[in-house]
Amino acid sequence: MSDVLPTARPILLVEDNPADLDLTRRAFNRRHLVNPLLVARDGQEALDFLPRWSAGEPLPLVVLLDLKLPKVHGLDVLRQYKREEVSRSVPVVVLTTSDEDADIETAYTLGANSYILKPVDFDKFTQVASQIELYWCALNKPARA
Template sequence: MSQAGRQPSILVVEDNPVDIDLMQRAFERRNLSNPLEIARDGVEALEFLDRWERGELAPPAVILLDIKLPKVDGLEVLRRIRAHERFRHIPVVMLTSSSEDRDIATAYDCGANSYIVKPVDFAKFVDVAEQVELYWCLLNHPPV
């Protein structure tokens, strides 16, 4: 599949189907021009890393990463992204239900660019989608 002319994606790494649906609807409500890619666990997220490496997919503009994931947790996914020479500068926003100080500190220690506690209602999810799109997809200038 050709990536030419396509907006960079947003990779959502989330295992909760309800939260995935909320995020998809929130981004659709915003008429997001960046397509969403979904990984439902840490292993699927790392498979995206392999696909970027092989050139099958372009790296995303930003990764929205949950901490508590099956198979491989989000912090380990973050560590592996940060350890990768070509992809360590991809912005990673932790979007998780945990507001524990320990999780927040560990996420930043592992290289998270931002930490957002998941909103509980749809209107707030739309606000988060708007802020993610505005900042990470439009305003932010990542290294080339």
């Protein structure tokens, strides 16, 4: 029997704004998050994970998805993730500045597990990151990867 602990599943952050990306990294670093943070900087990069997961790369524990992305809109990424068998069970948390009712309704209709408005204040954002970590990384029982 191996004494090696399994590697923590990654978190996929789909975010194009460098300031928000930095804020998220700093918030998770402050919380000493053990899960590796993968980054897709546009919607196409997010979709490029699908063949990698189909080839056996570990699925993320959760996807944090911005909506207003270059190349492919976040709602289209969500639609494709929930359409593909390999990624259908991966929880997707929309983390965005959009509080438009149409975006919220569409996200949930497409299968988003949660919809969170991004706070702009670092301390408030750290609290949000803490809650995301606590729920999705510690309390939630994920589907098998």
